[in-house]
Amino acid sequence: MTTTTAPTASAVAPQRRPGLRRPSLLRLTGVELRKLTDTRAGLWLLITIGLTTAAIVVLQLIYANEADHTFVNFFVPSMLPVGVLLPVLGILSITSEWSQRTALSTYALVPRRERVVAAKLAAVVVAALASVLASLAVAAAGTLVAGAIGDGGGWRFDESLLLNAVIFQVANVLMGAGFGLLLLNTPLAVVSYLLLPTVWSILGELVPGLRGPAGWLDTGRTMEPLFTGELTAGQWGRLAVSLLVWLAVPVLAGLVRTLRREVA
Amino acid sequence: MISVEHLSKRYGRHSAVDDVSFRCEPGTVTGFLGPNGAGKSTTLRMICGLTPPTAGGATVDGRPYRQLANPGREVGVLLDASAQHAGRTGREALAVAAYTMGVDRREVGAKLEQVGLDAAAAKRRVRAYSLGMRQRLGLALALLGDPRVLILDEPANGLDPEGIFWMRGLLRDFADRGGTVLLSSHLLREVEAVADRLVVIGGGRIVAQGDKTELLAGGGTMVRARDVGALRRALDAAGLAATDAADGLVVRADGEAVGQAAVDAGVALTELRPASGGLEQLFLTLTAAESTREADK
Numbered sequence: 384m385t386t387t388t389a390p391t392a393s394a395v396a397p398q399r400r401p402g403l404r405r406p407s408l409l410r411l412t413g414v415e416l417r418k419l420t421d422t423r424a425g426l427w428l429l430i431t432i433g434l435t436t437a438a439i440v441v442l443q444l445i446y447a448n449e450a451d452h453t454f455v456n457f458f459v460p461s462m463l464p465v466g467v468l469l470p471v472l473g474i475l476s477i478t479s480e481w482s483q484r485t486a487l488s489t490y491a492l493v494p495r496r497e498r499v500v501a502a503k504l505a506a507v508v509v510a511a512l513a514s515v516l517a518s519l520a521v522a523a524a525g526t527l528v529a530g531a532i533g534d535g536g537g538w539r540f541d542e543s544l545l546l547n548a549v550i551f552q553v554a555n556v557l558m559g560a561g562f563g564l565l566l567l568n569t570p571l572a573v574v575s576y577l578l579l580p581t582v583w584s585i586l587g588e589l590v591p592g593l594r595g596p597a598g599w600l601d602t603g604r605t606m607e608p609l610f611t612g613e614l615t616a617g618q619w620g621r622l623a624v625s626l627l628v629w630l631a632v633p634v635l636a637g638l639v640r641t642l643r644r645e646v647a
Numbered sequence: 648m649i650s651v652e653h654l655s656k657r658y659g660r661h662s663a664v665d666d667v668s669f670r671c672e673p674g675t676v677t678g679f680l681g682p683n684g685a686g687k688s689t690t691l692r693m694i695c696g697l698t699p700p701t702a703g704g705a706t707v708d709g710r711p712y713r714q715l716a717n718p719g720r721e722v723g724v725l726l727d728a729s730a731q732h733a734g735r736t737g738r739e740a741l742a743v744a745a746y747t748m749g750v751d752r753r754e755v756g757a758k759l760e761q762v763g764l765d766a767a768a769a770k771r772r773v774r775a776y777s778l779g780m781r782q783r784l785g786l787a788l789a790l791l792g793d794p795r796v797l798i799l800d801e802p803a804n805g806l807d808p809e810g811i812f813w814m815r816g817l818l819r820d821f822a823d824r825g826g827t828v829l830l831s832s833h834l835l836r837e838v839e840a841v842a843d844r845l846v847v848i849g850g851g852r853i854v855a856q857g858d859k860t861e862l863l864a865g866g867g868t869m870v871r872a873r874d875v876g877a878l879r880r881a882l883d884a885a886g887l888a889a890t891d892a893a894d895g896l897v898v899r900a901d902g903e904a905v906g907q908a909a910v911d912a913g914v915a916l917t918e919l920r921p922a923s924g925g926l927e928q929l930f931l932t933l934t935a936a937e938s939t940r941e942a943d944k
Contacts, residue, residue, distance in 0.1 A: 403716050403717045403720050403721065404716060404749070405716040405717050406717065406747055406748065410746070410747070410749070411747070414743060414746050417743060417746065418743060421735055421743070422732055422735055423734045423772075424734055479732065483731070483732040483734075484727065484729070484730035484731075485730060485731065485732050486730075487697065487727055487730040488724070488730065488731075488744065488788060490696075490697060491695050491696075491697065491718065491724045491726070492718060492719045492744060492747050492748060493718075494695075494696045494713040494718060495713070643699075645692075645697070645698045645699065646692070646697035646698065647688075647692065
């Protein structure tokens with residue numbers, strides 16, 4: 384038979400540690416930001432976003448009219464690749480927990496899943512804000528170069544455009560996260576995120592009966608005024624309605640699904 | 648301490664776990680045994696708040712897992728060693744968990760060392776890890792918050808014999824220092840060497856639980872002699888009932904009575920030991936029933 388070893392002198396039960404606090408939302412957001420960048424997929428996605436943004440400015444310097452080499456004209460197009468790719472990062476941050484099955488340890492460490500979801504949303508919003516800063520920096524660099532090599536380099540910038548840029552990027556990345564939360568599957572979420580709005584846009588153009596609703600529900604259309612400057616009350620209304628459908632509903636329904644889902 | 652009360656989980660009409668209750672006391676290692684598909688993992692996931700139970704509940708140190716403020720500091724959990732992001736390095740996986748729990752960063756290196764993952768291994772991505780290395784990483788993750796309770800699902804899977812021996816020592820030491828260990832396995836031999844208590848589950852229901860020695864001793868005595876006929880006569884003369892087993896006779900009596908009967912009749916024995924038959928037989932029956940069911944599918 385097996386003999387049990389005699390207890391050693393150090394056989395003292397570890398003391399209950401006082402002051403075990405639950406991790407704060409700030410800490411969890413920090414964790415999620417770290418998880419955005421500590422894998423190859425996440426890191427390369429960020430690098431790709433940065434390179435595409437820079438490439439767009441370089442292409443403009445080479446091919447656009449010198450008169451168009453202004454800060455605003457560099458800034459607005461530099462946001463477009465970010466607007467498409469950053470939401471993919473938002474999707475990955477949520478779906479990779481399930482595809483890589485890290486949800487098992489994430490939710491074992493933080494059983495209050497809504498806190499993890501809130502931290503993930505906060506992390507991608509931080510990433511979106513950082514992307515606006517990056518766009519500003521890239522546009523500034525472009526303007527400096529344009530001023531140095533030609534007669535471009537106008538710095539005039541409407542502040543409302545900055546607010547619009549923030550709204551555009553934050554809304555896009557949260558829409559991506561919403562798709563991720565709702566579908567909990569990377570390829571499915573990425574494809575539907577990229578495809579559904581486009582399909583909807585095409586349908587809105589083709590089917591006469593849909594033209595009215597599309598003006599309120601097609602984010603491609605409702606977001607367009609964001610690039611031109613100040614929005615009218617009507618444009619804000621349309622934007623809000625479209626974001627309610629494409630952002631708020633997926634996030635809320637996805638939250639419910641994530642809370643209920645069995646982690647295995 | 649872990650307390651499981653009337654846990655049940657149904658998936659549609661299929662009952663995965665059916666009214667399971669047991670307790671794990673501090674200072675003990677509890678082996679949670681059952682064939683594959685018996686409901687072990689589902690039970691462990693329900694204890695850890697990852698799977699919502701259909702009925703019943705479980706507490707760790709008196710509280711439901713989901714109500715623990717910082718569970719990683721109280722319960723070390725390893726439910727699936729493969730459930731790690733393939734693109735993260737071993738060290739990064741631990742660092743993220745340490746940051747979440749608020750554990751000092753230096754603990755990461757210490758725990759990696761404790762489970763035998765060297766600096767080179769820690770720098771590699773989990774994709775390149777063998778199952779044994781993933782088990783060690785998972786164990787380091789479970790130990791990271793210096794918990795007093797460990798819940799481990801098949802932790803010996805993929806470990807080599809030396810690794811299994813090492814892990815037994817680690818778990819024994821953890822329990823001897825007052826910790827509570829619950830580990831599952833589908834192999835009786837694997838937990839027999841380290842567990843104090845056994846909980847055996849089959850088809851979602853508990854079929855046996857209790858002290859390991861009691862459960863294993865239930866099977867009587869195993870005895871062998873070169874002259875089996877003489878041995879049988881000797882046992883008959885002593886009034887001891889004997890049944891044929893694969894490699895000798897199993898007697899419903901303790902070793903002393905059997906030995907005395909053999910001496911009285913002048914029969915030389917070649918083997919005399921407690922038969923682990925009771926539990927082993929039960930376990931084999933469970934496993935056989937399971938494989939028949941698999942085959943029927």
